[in-house]
Amino acid sequence: MHLETIAAISTAYGTAGISVIRVSGNDAIIKINQIFRGKDLTKVKSHTVHYGFIVDKDNNHIDEVMVTVLRAPRSFTTEDMVEIATHGGILVTEKVLKRVLETGIRLAKPGEYTERAFIHGRIDLAESEAVMDLISAKNEKAMQLAMQALRGETTKLINDLREELLAIIAQIEVNIDYPEYDDIEALTNAKIKPEIIKFISKLDEVLDESVKGRLVREGVETVIIGKPNVGKSSLLNALLKEDRAIVTDIAGTTRDTIEERVNIGGITLNLIDTAGIRDSSDYVEMIGVKRSKEAIKKAELVILVLDASETLSKEDERLIELTKDKRRIIVGNKKDLGIKTKLPNMLHLSTLEKEDIKRLEFAILEELKLSEINEDYKFLSNVRHIEKVEEAKEALNKALAAIEVGYPIDIVELDIRKAWELLGEITGDYYAEDLIDELFRRFCLGK
Helix, strand or coil: CCCCCEEEECCCCCCCCEEEEEEECCCHHHHHHHCEECCCHHHCCCCEEEEEEEECCCCCEEEEEEEEEECCCCCCCCCCEEEEEEECCHHHHHHHHHHHHCCCCEECCCCHHHHHHHHCCCCCHHHHHHHHHHHCCCCHHHHHHHHHHHCCHHHHHHHHHHHHHHHHHHHHHHHHHCHHHCCHHHHHHHHHHHHHHHHHHHHHHHHHHHHHHHHHHHCEEEEEECCCCCCHHHHHHHHHCCCCCCCCCCCCCCCCCEEEEEEECCEEEEEEECCCCCCCCCHHHHHHHHHHHHHHHHCCEEEEEEECCCCCCHHHHHHHHHCCCCCEEEEEECHHHCCCCCCCCCEECCCCCHHHHHHHHHHHHHHHCCCCCCCCCCCCCCHHHHHHHHHHHHHHHHHHHHHHCCCCHHHHHHHHHHHHHHHHHHHCCCCCHHHHHHHHHCCCCCC
16 A cells, blocks of 8 residues: 655654654655665664754755654554654754655644554554553553553453454354354354353453553542541542642631642542532522532542541431442541541541551542552553443343344344444444544544
8 A cells, every 4th residue: 555655753752862853655765765864864774873964955055863763563553654753843854844745845733653563554543542542641550551552452451342243143044154054043042141140240241341441541639528627638649649729727718619639559649629518698609518428420430538537417317328329438537636537447547647648649549449450451441442342231131122032043143243343343344434533533644
C-alpha cells in the first residue's frame, strides 16, 4: 500500500533541550536527504544516527541536527522513517518542520503514525489504543495496564474468547449443512444453550474484573464528607501532603467543593472535599451542602469523617444512613483527643500522624480491591473495549431468549455470530472506517 509521506513534531510543544520531527513514508529518506547536509542518507544503514545541518533553499543552515534513519519494515509504521532531533526552541523547530514540508511531505494528522502501524499489521486495534492509554496514564498501575495491552495480552484474552464462540458457531454450521449427523433440536437444547450460558458467565467475570481496570485508568471519584469541623479539610491536606484546603476551628470554613488528585499505591483518587453537611439558614452554605449531596451520588468511594472524640450526633447518623449503600470508609478522626465513638470497621486516626494516614491509604486500596492488582491480571481497562464486551453479552442473551421461544437454530446463530463480531471490533478484526478515523483522531500529533 502506497501512502503519502508525512511529518509532524513528535515532542511536546514548547522550549526544551531537543525537539524531534518524525517523518514516515516511502519518500522519507530521499526527501530529507535533499535538505540535509552531512552523510548521504540514501546510502546509510538502518537504525543509525547522523550529524549534520538542515538547510534552506539557499543552502543556509537552519539548525544543527542529529538525524536517525529507520528503514522499512523495521520501524514503528513499518515504512521508511527519519527522525530529526533539532534544538528545542519553538521557532527553530517550526522552521525545520516548515522546511521539511516544502519538500512535498504532508503534515501528519493526529494519530496517523499509529494508524499506519495498524494498517500495515504491525499492531492491532487494541494495541493501537494502548499507545494512547500509555501516553495518558495518570498513575503507575494505569501505565502497567497500558503496557500489558501493548504487549498483546488484551488481544490474547479477546482472541481466546472469540475462539470459544467460533467453536459454538462451527457446531451449528455443521448441523445446518449436514443435519443427518445430529438432531438439530437436541443440539440446541442439550449442547448450545448450556455453552452459551457458560460463555456469558465468562464475559461476566471479565466485566467484573474490568471495573478495576476502569478505576485504575480513569481514577476513582472519591468524596470526603462529614458534618462541619470534623477534620475533612485536614484529612484532604494530609492525603495531598500539602495545605490545599483552609483549616480553622470555625465550623463551616469549607463552603464549596474542593477537587484535587492524589496517587495512592499507584492508583489515582479524584478527591473532592465537600462542605460540611448540616441544616443551615445561610444561603451560601446551603448551596455548598447541596453540591456535597450531589457529589455523594456520583462518588465511587465515600470517606465519611466523624469526630471520634465526641458521641454521634443526629447529623452523623443521617450521614451514615445517607451513605449506607455506597462503597465507603468510616474514619474516626481526632483520636488524639480521646475516643468516644466506636463503630464496626471504623478507622480511628489523627490527621497529624503520618502512620495513620498510611493506614487509611491501605484501607482505601483494600476497599476498592485494588491493592492486589499486578501485571498478571488479564482484564480490560479501555472503556470502548468494555462496552464491546457488554454488547456481546447482550447479543448472547438475545440468543438465549431465541432458544427459549423455539426459534430455529440458524436464527439463533445470527446473535451468536454478532457477539463474535463485536469482540472482533476490539482488536480490529471487524471495524468501520469511521470508527478507525474517530479513534486515531484522539491521538496527539506526531504519534
